[in-house]
Amino acid sequence: MSSNPDSEIMVSVNCVTFNHKDYIRQALDSFLMQKTNFEFEILVHDDASTDGTGEILREYEKKYPGKVLPLIQTENQYSQGIDNISGAFNFPRARGKYIFMCDGDDYWISPDKMQKQVDYMESHPDCTLCIHSARIELVGKALTEGQMRPYCGNRVISPEEIVDKSSGYAMSSMAFPSRIVKNLPDYYVECPVGDTPIQMIAASEGYGYYFDEPMSGYRVGVAGSWTMEGKQGDYARKQQVYYERMKKVYELYDQATGGRLREAIKSAEKRTYYHTMVNTRQFKEILNPDYKKYYKELTPRTRFFIQMEYRTPGLYGFLRRKFLNQ
Known part of the structure; x- marks a missing residue:
């Protein structure tokens, strides 16, 4: 983790959480363990959790001032009809050139994930979505279903493939230039899920790249998800x-x-x-x-x-x- 507070922010980590007390520490620690040659910030939106998640976020904010930046709501925004919390609250305050996605009940596995994805997008400016495979973890189950692996082998993903894909992308794998979400289109606001319209925006602005490496964990079956x-x-x-x-x-x-x-x-x-x-x-x-x-x-x-x-x-x-x- 780079530690120069005067450096320009390269990455804004976008984390949305609600009642993730049992998982949020692992998520935050997985962000903080990233080995990078650039600065990043961690933007966490807590949608008025009732289980103590907010207290954990304040603890991390105090321990990592200027790095962990929580926005803790006193009223649940999702229940007020705001489906896409990221676009409403986190994207507008992102200072990074790139945004990395990960919900509070998921986590990153590789300490080199952020650097690898940034390096690719920096050397390929037309790439507007960088993803990878993810390890699936079934909550409460002894066995997992393996990996969320949409493709075999590292490869470029065409805009058509991003839109019309037979297998989903793990949100915890997604990274993209922040410029593509500065002015969100109507279809983003209308969409009932947050990751799909981002992928659609990316497909309209460029192309994707896939690393065939499980660099994050994706939990299935979390209560309240x-x-x-x-x-x-x-x-x-x-x-x-x-x-x-x-x-x-x-x-x-x-x-x-x-x-x-x-x-x-x-x-x-x-x-x-x-x-x-x-x-x-x-x-x-x-x-x-x-x-x-x-x-x-x-x-x-x-x-x-x-x-x-x-x-x-x-x-x-x-x-x-x-x-x-x-």
């Missing part, structure tokens, strides 16, 4: 609303990019719809030949259980209760 909250209540309705909102986002994005990425956008929208059908087990649509491309993108494990649930629902229910604990 966007994914877990989405499974509460009327799940089918929430999935429908999610698709409708994403459909609007893709329409706005197509307008903003002048139709340049239209085919990729259409496919991405179709995939989003298909995944909502998978999530709500609409078998007529899941097995519709029109969506064969997206069915084949599902993991073998997911396809196996879809077929079992569809063909032998009684057996599937028994096995799920007895072994899967889902």
Whole structure:
């Protein structure tokens, strides 16, 4: 970690947290362990946590003045309708040339992560999104599902691939020039998730690069996370609303990019719809030949259980209760 307070800030770490008391120390320590030849700042937005996360942030702020810069809300902003906290509160105060993303329940593994990604973007100024693979950690499970690995081998990612990708990117892997989020488009504000519109902006401004190295950890199943909250209540309705909102986002994005990425956008929208059908087990649509491309993108494990649930629902229910604990 560089330690000259008078140096220009190269990187702003963007961390959004809510009730991450059990995880936030690991996240902050993983940022602070970075070995760099430049200065960086750590911007943390705490959305009025009730579990003591704010106290931990104040502790780090005192220990690392000018380095750890928390913004601790007294009222939960997400509940007020602000979906994309980063764009509303952290991006405007970022001083770095680059922004690195990592939520408070995730963490970085490699102490060289920041330097590697900055070095690439510095030598390739047209690169507007730099990512890598991530290690998946299932909270409360003894085993993980391996890596979040969208590609095999280091490689350039075209704008079309960023928009129309069969596998997601770990937010904890994302880095990009801060200039691309200085003036956020309408589709960013409309989007129900924060990482997707950033990737869309990056695709409209340049291209991506992928390091095939797990330099961060991605936790799945954290209580209170966007994914877990989405499974509460009327799940089918929430999935429908999610698709409708994403459909609007893709329409706005197509307008903003002048139709340049239209085919990729259409496919991405179709995939989003298909995944909502998978999530709500609409078998007529899941097995519709029109969506064969997206069915084949599902993991073998997911396809196996879809077929079992569809063909032998009684057996599937028994096995799920007895072994899967889902």
